[in-house]
Amino acid sequence: MSLGTPNPWNQVAAGYSGWTQQHLAKYAAEVVQLLDPASRSRALDVACGSGAATLQLAPRVEQVVAVDFSPGMLAELRRKLGESSVDNVDVVEGDGQSLEFPARSFDHAVSMFGLIFFPDRAAGLSELYRCLRHGGTVAVSCWPPACDSPAIRWMVEGVRAAFPNMPPPPRSETALDSPDKVVAELGEAGFRSMEIHPLSHDVVVHDVAGVWREMVEGSAHLGLVREGMxxxxxxxxxxxxxxxxxxxxxSPISVAMPAIVGIGHKP
Ligand SMILES: C[S@@+](CC[C@H](N)C(=O)[O-])C[C@H]1O[C@@H](n2cnc3c(N)ncnc32)[C@H](O)[C@@H]1O
Structure with missing residues (x-):
């Protein structure tokens, strides 16, 4: 199993839609502010998960189409939609590397901490580009490497205490994890006038065991580590x-979880 397949995400969807989504929704809220969508616009949320961005875009736009390849994540999103008064979201099961929508059918497209998992990220970015109308905007987000993120370092330290033979996470040449790479990859897909927004929110830890367990329940990475155990x-x-x-x-401690948001415009 790999994070490029739906199963690891299905298995943690219920956990993800709680603590993890609550934390990631803070970044989504800022991205919605940055996009500042018009009320008559259509937005596409690719790799939407349990809806951190979708649920915040919906009250601001005419329609949101939310796509993910994990039926488990989409079930969580549908449950949340059912519990809300939101009625302008279409939930679609699909692969972000090959979208079923006509060209130029959206004004905004986001992929928050999503297309970083695509085996073919360039295909995912091209699809976002294709689906946007001219003048449309895209926002994608990613994490910096563990060495630059106190919260990721905290989590990795815990994992390595549990698995002492596990090597530290390697610095990856291919990961999307820096402002330069975000600008370059958006540019290769055809986007122009890129902006980078470094965002950061703290993970506040009062109860180490509680936060650890919440994190494990929503983490597809740790699901893979636990597999077969x-x-x-x-x-x-x-x-x-x-x-x-x-x-x-x-304890209590606050550990910063910085993220990188890139915004691009389709000329
Ligand atoms: C870390 S979650 C992010 C979810 C959401 N965007 C958020 O900010 O909370 C990554 C999501 O990407 C989805 N995903 C990964 N690869 C995908 C693909 N090729 N096509 C569609 N969704 C994908 C997973 O199912 C998961 O829901």
Whole structure:
């Protein structure tokens, strides 16, 4: 299994739609402000997950089309829509690398922490470009490498305490993880007049075990690490992670989780 397939996302969808979405919704809120969509516009949310951006775009635009390849994530989004008064969202199961929508059918397109998982990111960006009308805007977001993110470092430290033989995350040449790469890849897809917005929100940890468990429940990465492991072994490893974090950080702490948002315009 890899994060480029729906299953790891299906398995954590219920957990993701709680704590993780609540945290990521803060970045989505800022992106919606930056896009400042007109009320008659149509927006596309690709790799929408359980709806962090969709649910905030919907009250601002005429229609949102929310696409994800994980039926589990889409079920969470449909549940949230059912509990709200929002009635202008179309939920579509599909692959962001090959979208079913006609060219030039949207005014705005976003992919928040989504297309970073596509095996063919260039195809995902080209599809966003194709689906936008001329003058339309795209927003994509990604994380910097672990070494530049206190919150990711905190999580990785816990994971490495649980799995002492696990190497530190390698610095990847191919990951989308810097402003320069975001500008370059948006440019290659045809976008122009790029803007980079560094955003950051703190993860506030009062209760290490509680935050650790919330994080695990919503993390497709950790789902892969746990794959095939017995509950006993996991419990043992999890206890090591929590012990390490309790011993090495005084609670409560606030750890910054910086993100990179790139906005591009289709000429
Ligand atoms: C980290 S979540 C982000 C979800 C949401 N955008 C947010 O900000 O909370 C990544 C999402 O990308 C979706 N995804 C990954 N690859 C995909 C693909 N090729 N096509 C569509 N969705 C994909 C996953 O199913 C998951 O819902």
């Amino acid at each position: 017995s509950q006993d072994e996991w419990d043992h490893r999890e206890a090591s992670a929590i012990r390490h974090l309790v011993d090495n950080y005084s």
